[in-house]
Amino acid sequence: MQAEIPLFILIFILGAAIGSFLNVVAYRLPKILFDQDYRVISGFLREEAAKSDRFKSGIPILDRILSRQNADQLLTKHDVLPAKGLLYLATPASSCPNCGHKIRAYENIPVLGWLFLRGKCSGCHSRISVQYPLVELLTGLLTVAVVYVTGLDLNGALFVFFMWILMTLSLIDLKFYVLPDQLTLPLMWLGLLSSFFGWIQVDFKEAFLGAIVGYLSLWFINQVARLILRRDGMGNGDFKLLAALGAWLGLGNLFNVILLSSISGAVVGIVVMMISKNRMIPYGPFLALAALLIVLFGIEPHTFFYLAS
Structure with a gap:
């Protein structure tokens, strides 16, 4: 075990x-994806504005909304950054969002960098x-x-990558309330x-059925919620996230994921509602937490199903 310590440090x-x-x-x-969506919308508006300069609908308010001048004013006010300011995952280099300090x-x-700066921008x-630093x-x-x-x-390396993606999805869902298809x-x-x-050590049939049942189970629950809660x-x-978890963990672990995520989500939800009733609570991080607990503690498929029955 002592011989492995340097390896685990690395x-x-x-x-x-x-x-x-x-x-x-x-x-x-999320900003890149929102930017792409906005460019599609802005392009459509510009096309419609160009058409409206040639063809009038005869409805004054509609013609005014679609006029080239009005569309340009709206898009100038809300448009995305010029090409030189576009964000990519690797570029530009990280900078302070407040002052732009590189x-x-x-x-x-x-x-260590955050500790050295004492949690403040040097600019x-x-x-x-x-x-x-907490995420790191x-x-x-x-x-x-x-x-x-x-x-x-290889199995371990893939599950490490699996964990990294779950971490990223959780961070995005907590901040932006979205789980990107990408x-x-x-x-x-x-x-x-x-x-x-x-x-990975998951039977393909289990993975395939896990993906299908994972997607359909939450879809069905959501349809029931729509009927009751409107x-x-x-x-x-x-x-889609539960479908992905089903593919990685297998059909037998889906009940474990749903139960663990529901319990943890309910506990946190009650606490958050006591503090702030209007705050939304994303479900994605609890699904990710449940999956990581299953991986780390080696929870066997159907464990909680057998306990519940």
Whole structure:
């Protein structure tokens, strides 16, 4: 065991560095996707505005809304950044959102950089969220834990990647209340392919049925909620995330995931409602937490189903 300590230290450092990148992805990816959606909408509005200059509907208010001048004013006011200011996952270099100060290499060292700066920007001294070092620390620890449990092989490496994506999805859902298809769907397909080729220790039939039942189970629950509450109980991203979890953990673990996520979500929800009744609580992080608990503690399929029965 002592001989493995240096290896686990290196794994922790790698995990913490990845955690730093996950912070960037969780901040930038939703903005990139919103930007793309807005460009599509703005392009449509400009096309309609150009048409309205040639063809008049005869309805004054509609012609005024679609006029080129009015459309340009709206799009100038709300338009996205010019091409040189576009965000990508890797570029531009990280900077302070308050003053634009470029973060130096030593300031970007996971956990230690935030401690060195005492949680403040070296340019404008505005506070840096404690989320950044916490995510780096947690990702490092979870990377070590997953490798320790699953092993230092292909199966272990894939489940480490699985954990990293769940961390990213949780951060995005907590801040933006969205689970991007750009992460959930590739995660599902990777789980299915990994089980099909035997890269992970999950039978392909279990993975395939887990993905289908995972999606349909939450979809059905949401349909019931719509009938009773007259509103959605959860978003489509939750369906796709549970489908991905089913692909990685198998059909037999779906009940475990749903039960663990429901219990943890209910407990946190009650506490949050006591503090702030109007705050939304995303379900994605609780699904991710349930999946990680199953991986880390080796919870067997159908465990909670048998206990409940």
